[in-house]
Amino acid sequence: MSRDRHPLFVPLIFVGGVLFGFGLGFSHMARPEVVLNFLQFEDFGLLFVMFGAAIVSGLAFASIPQLRDRSPLSGETYGRRLKSLDRNVLIGGGIFGVGWGLSGICPGAAYASLGVGNVTILWALVGMFVGAYVQGFWRSRRAASGSAPTSAD
Template sequence: MSDRHPLFMPLVLVGGLIFGFGLAYSHMARPEVVLNFLQFEDFGLLFVMFGGAAVTGLAFFTMPRLLDRAPLTGRGFERRLKSFDRNVLIGGAIFGVGWGLSGICPGAAYASLGIGNITILWALAGMFLGAYIQGYWRSRTTDTAPATTGAD
């Protein structure tokens, strides 16, 4: 049984709609715009990312000070710290190569599909396949590796 507020899922949908609309409106759902950013020819993506990070940072800073619990889930506000390790470095590098080759990141890929870029389905299929292969590989190496302690 879920203790989430009944408006949780509709508000997640609304948030996704706003996110997708914003990406499409700012032209960040177009791979050629992203590739121009990666080639240091168009810095619009930098401003879009800064705008999103500023709003999110402000919310993450103020909400725990204003409320003792998250309004839609009822859970307390907490941070999950992820250490910087080899997996973060290697995974980030692989993500960057995929981003550079496809010209699109995961969130923008879905928005790109929404603006009619059907060929982005190849990139989406590649993302799902890559994530599946990594999950399969990790489950195989975890099963055969000796038990270790530490944060994942």
């Protein structure tokens, strides 16, 4: 990352986070019971929320690099990071999906859920951090023994 960032970089990241959190709360994506109803095919309202967000971000990701070659705030060039569909992606996605289904909350929405007063979601957040730590520890042990790739991608 570029060390020579625009002075508005951090404040705009904060504003983006506030907008994201407000949107999650306003759309009820921060409520586990609503998410669970969606996952059980009982309420499709969140499908429209996710579809709307995908359209907005897709248009931004497609059009902004056509207008500028570098990010105005960080100075970094725009690029795509493609990840191949391999065993780790499939297994990790499956584990993520099971955790999402059991907890009823996606990681981004978990933080917003705190903002709408759901303090019991802290258990899920602690679980996410413990799971990520265990996975990182496991990956570093495998890399040290030479039985796995050292890349974190």
